[in-house]
Amino acid sequence: MSDQRPAALMAQGSVIGSEDEINLTDLFRNIWRQRGLVVGTTLFMLLAVLSFHFYKASFNVPRQVEYAVSLTFLDASGKYPNGTAFSPNDIISNSVVKATAETMSLSQPVDNINKALGVRFSNSLMEASEDKLSDLLTNPKTPADMRTSAEQVLTEMRLKGRTFLTVSLNLNDAGMTSVEGAEFLSQLVSVWAQRSIDRGLTNADIDRPMTPFVAPDSLNVIDAYDNAANYLNSLGKAVKRLASMSGAASMVVDGRTLEDVRREIKMLGDTDVGPLREFAYSTSAQLADQDAAIQVRLSSRQRLLNLEYDRLSKLIDSYDSALAQLNQSPVRDVARNGQSASQMGGAQFDQSFLDSLLELGNKLGGVEMRQELFERRTKAVEDRLNLEKEIAILKGSNGNTYKTLNPEVILREAMQGITTELNRLQQQLDAFVVAYRVQTLQSGGRLFVADSAPVVRGGSVQLGTRIGLHAALGIVLGGMLGMMLALLRAAMVSSRQKTA
Incomplete structure (x- = not known):
């Protein structure tokens, strides 16, 4: 009996061992036969992952x-x-x-x-x-x-x-x-x-005279010509401002351009307003006999012009001093200071490179400052030259040159023609301003x-940032689960066939 049991156990073990062996060919054949189950399981897992992400997605993004x-x-x-x-x-x-x-x-x-x-x-x-x-x-x-x-x-x-x-x-x-x-x-x-x-x-931002020029008889002649000169100067500035705007220089209104109006303004000032105003100041002694207030005004104005002349002279001198100081380049001293500071601080840069950069910066800054000072000085010189002209006009002449003439009558009669011309130029300027506004609105005048x-x-769905990774993992896990289900199904079918 004892010899028969080991033999039976060995025979049984050999049978079990032969049944536990796995044939890879049969394994892959079973998976391929049930590929539909594997693909379906994989798609199911992928849809599950995507459904989860859509469930967690943010749909309330404000559009x-x-x-x-x-x-x-x-x-x-x-x-x-x-x-x-x-x-x-x-x-x-x-x-x-x-x-x-x-x-x-x-x-x-x-x-x-x-x-x-x-x-x-x-x-x-x-x-x-x-x-x-x-x-x-x-x-x-x-x-x-x-x-x-x-x-x-x-x-x-x-x-x-x-x-x-x-x-x-x-x-x-x-x-x-x-x-x-x-x-x-x-x-x-x-x-x-x-x-x-x-x-x-x-509307174009042009500071110009809006009312006609008037020179009442109650106003003394010198003040009337001063007002006419100021009025004419305002017209000239307005024409220059309008001409600088885009498309204004090519406009034609009533057969005239802005250049024509500018020439007429200059001609009126050179031939009428300027000379007659100088004539009024030159005959101020005769005019003062008729109106004593004229002499008081002339003296006060001459005093103010002299003070302004002194102020401009001092301002020009200060500009000259500043320009002279800028011409003396302080690069060397600054470079030395920079070198000592770098040695003390242990800088790791090439000193020559730093010096060249420092010199370049000083030169650029000096050029900009000199240009600004030069422009201010030029303007101050122009203003002082205009003051010199005004002071020379105020001083007038000795009064003997025009002693045989009646300046009051001459200047009053000439003022009538000047008034007419000033008002005509003012109307022409208004016509140009209106024409420019119409042109601006009709062509190229859109504000935007x-x-x-x-x-x-916005308005799109915001999904998770790792949806691609999760989808890939879903495909892998779905494929593995599908193959496991396919193998289990094959084993169950095989077991049923053996039992049958």
Whole structure:
């Protein structure tokens, strides 16, 4: 009996061992036969992962419409053409929003629309550079000189970018669709531009005489010619200001151009107003016999002109002194100080390179300062020359040259013709200003240019940041689970066949 049991156990073990052997060919054959189950399980796991991400996704992202425009009238002064200060909030002011809502017959409350609106200065071309400069300024390790340069460049870029605006509308807060929001923003900016034109904000900012010139008989002759000279000077400045505006120089009104009007103003001053005014001052002694107040006024004015002449002379001397000091370059002393400081601090830079940079910076700064001082000195010299002319006119002559003439009668008669010419020139200037306004409004006078149509921002589903990784893991796990199910199914089928 004892010999038979081990033999039976060994036979049974051999049978079990042969049954436990796995044939890889049969394994892959069974998986391939049930590939549909494997693929279906994989797709099921992928759909489960995607469903989870869509369930966790954020669908409540507020959508908004943005409208980028470029303001054609805005410059560094930040004002409308007529000189009124401009603010971006002018575009989304309550009156403009209400007028736009009435034009479009909107049912949404105006208060909700006001809360949904926003406007900001923006320029997509400069935003990246501005961000880099801002990061440079916020970095505590940035050197002081580099920080100063970055601040200056950033300020200049922001000034240049102030002509670009972006108007935005939150659609959820406004209760509008994307189509309604885009149409509303387009209409909003157009309404603001039209209201600005109607209010006269686009009128040319030209300081000019608005009333006709009058020289009453009660006014003494010298004051009358002083007023005529000032009036003529104002007309000349207004013509020069208008001619500097875009497209104004080529305008033709009543067969005349602005250059024709400028020549007539200059001719009137050189042939009539200037000489006759000098004649009035030259005969001031005779005129003072008829009006004693003339002599008092002349003496007081001459005193004031002499004081102004002395002030300008001292100012010119100070400019000359400053220019002389700038011509003496302090680069060597500064370089020595920089060298000693670098030696004490143990700087690791090449001293010659630092000296060259320092010298270049001093030269550039000196050039800018010298140019500014020279321009101020030139203006002061011109003002002093004009004062010298006025003082010479006030001194007049000895009075014997025109003793046989009656200056009062001559000057009064000539003033009538001068008054007529001044008023004619003033009317011509008004006609040019009106024509320029019409031209500005009809062609090239739009306050803005749309960079593009209104763009809808947001509104898309925000999924998880690792959805790709999770989807890949779902595919792998689904494939493995599918193969396991396929093998289990094959084993169960095989077991049933053996039992049968």
